[in-house]
Amino acid sequence: xxxxxxxxxxxxxxxxxxxxxxxxxxxxxxxxxxxxxxxxxxxxxxxxxxxxxxxxxxxxxxxxxxxxxxxxxxxxxxxxxxxxxxxxxxxxxxxxxxxxxxxxxxxxxxxxxxxxxxxxxxxxxxxxxxxxxxxxxxxxxxxxxxxxxxxxxxxxxxxxxxxxxxxxxxxxxxxxxxxxxxxxxxxxxxxxxxxxxxxxxxxxxxxxxxxxxxxxxxxxxxxxxxxxxxxxxxxxxxxxxxxxxxxxxxxxxxxxxxxxxxxxxxxxxxxxxxxxxxxxxxxxxxxxxxxxxxxxxxxxxxxxxxxxxxxxxxxxxxxxxxxxxxxxxxxxxxxxxxxxxxxxxxxxxxxxxxxxxxxxxxxxxxxxxxxxxxxx
Ligand SMILES: [Zn+2]
Numbered sequence: 001x002x003x004x005x006x007x008x009x010x011x012x013x014x015x016x017x018x019x020x021x022x023x024x025x026x027x028x029x030x031x032x033x034x035x036x037x038x039x040x041x042x043x044x045x046x047x048x049x050x051x052x053x054x055x056x057x058x059x060x061x062x063x064x065x066x067x068x069x070x071x072x073x074x075x076x077x078x079x080x081x082x083x084x085x086x087x088x089x090x091x092x093x094x095x096x097x098x099x100x101x102x103x104x105x106x107x108x109x110x111x112x113x114x115x116x117x118x119x120x121x122x123x124x125x126x127x128x129x130x131x132x133x134x135x136x137x138x139x140x141x142x143x144x145x146x147x148x149x150x151x152x153x154x155x156x157x158x159x160x161x162x163x164x165x166x167x168x169x170x171x172x173x174x175x176x177x178x179x180x181x182x183x184x185x186x187x188x189x190x191x192x193x194x195x196x197x198x199x200x201x202x203x204x205x206x207x208x209x210x211x212x213x214x215x216x217x218x219x220x221x222x223x224x225x226x227x228x229x230x231x232x233x234x235x236x237x238x239x240x241x242x243x244x245x246x247x248x249x250x251x252x253x254x255x256x257x258x259x260x261x262x263x264x265x266x267x268x269x270x271x272x273x274x275x276x277x278x279x280x281x282x283x284x285x286x287x288x289x290x291x292x293x294x295x296x297x298x299x300x301x302x303x304x305x306x307x308x309x310x311x312x313x314x315x316x317x318x319x320x321x322x323x324x325x326x327x328x329x330x331x332x333x334x335x336x337x338x339x340x341x342x343x344x345x346x347x348x349x350x351x352x353x354x355x356x357x358x359x360x361x362x363x364x365x366x367x368x369x370x371x372x373x374x375x376x
Pocket of ligand 1: 176
């Protein structure tokens with residue numbers, strides 16, 4: 001029992017370092033105590049998110065994760081230690097967080113987020129944090145948040161690239177305003193693309209800070225000069241440490257947030273768009289070879305519109321992967337023997353794109369190894 005830890009004086013002492021901030025103060029601290037946050041995924045992102053939120057005194061924290069701790073998780077999932085291997089992540093996380101802050105109510109949900117349980121899991125929380133690492137889960141979380149009118153603290157990592165934003169249907173754009181054609185399972189996760197633990201720590205800590213701002217509330221943020229990443233996408237290239245903030249606007253054509261929230265349909269998206277076997281059959285070319293391609297070669301940019309706008313290979317044609325996969329007629333003006341080089345940012349989505357083109361019958365398809373980043 002937390003006998004002596006719950007007196008007012010102890011509480012004040014516990015949070016003293018943040019309560020002396022004029023942006024927080026005792027009233028802000030009380031708001032945090034009354035707030036609830038659900039973190040979906042207790043992995044590389046979820047670990048720092050949950051640790052910082054519990055430490056900061058969020059009143060109630062939910063953890064959704066059906067995985068078990070594996071040794072390969074310990075490189076970045078700082079909630080866990082060697083003695084936790086094979087134990088359920090949600091249960092271990094709940095135990096560790098209770099040790100960190102016994103005043104924080106912790107709900108462990110040892111289950112996978114699905115279209116069937118998303119709304120009931122999320123309905124009871126003020127703020128939702130995305131600690132998942134697949135496009136399918138990110139889409140499902142987004143759709144459920146739009147349905148429920150809840151803010152979603154988004155974070156994603158690919159190699160040394162990262163992004164953080166807050167999506168909130170009523171107050172700004174949603175995830176689908178940014179990615180209208182979700183490439184189904186085509187964006188690599190940590191297992192495929194690799195990740196440094198400190199990258200997950202950095203992005204998770206930033207998500208934690210955004211969640212705290214959302215727990216304080218928009219009105220509080222505005223009166224105290226705190227500007228959450230609502231309608232803004234923070235992007236980082238950690239190789240150079242260049243950061244940018246892109247402004248995002250709600251899209252009138254958004255398939256999710258533009259209409260009536262009640263009509264948003266939740267769907268479980270299958271993960272596999274490109275089997276390892278198919279990927280193996282795709283021929284890759286490096287940048288030097290690509291620069292020597294015949295002039296009639298079509299460079300097909302399968303990235304999203306905002307990536308295309310930030311720069312692309314001269315003369316390339318733009319067709320986001322999701323659209324390429326979904327619209328069978330998108331390339332019907334091209335003869336099946338047309339030389340095509342598919343490319344994306346890092347050479348991962350382009351693999352799926354090229355495999356799909358081969359499936360459609362195109363015979364002269366390559367994908368650009370290392371993607372646009374290496375081209376530059
Ligand atoms: Zn939207």
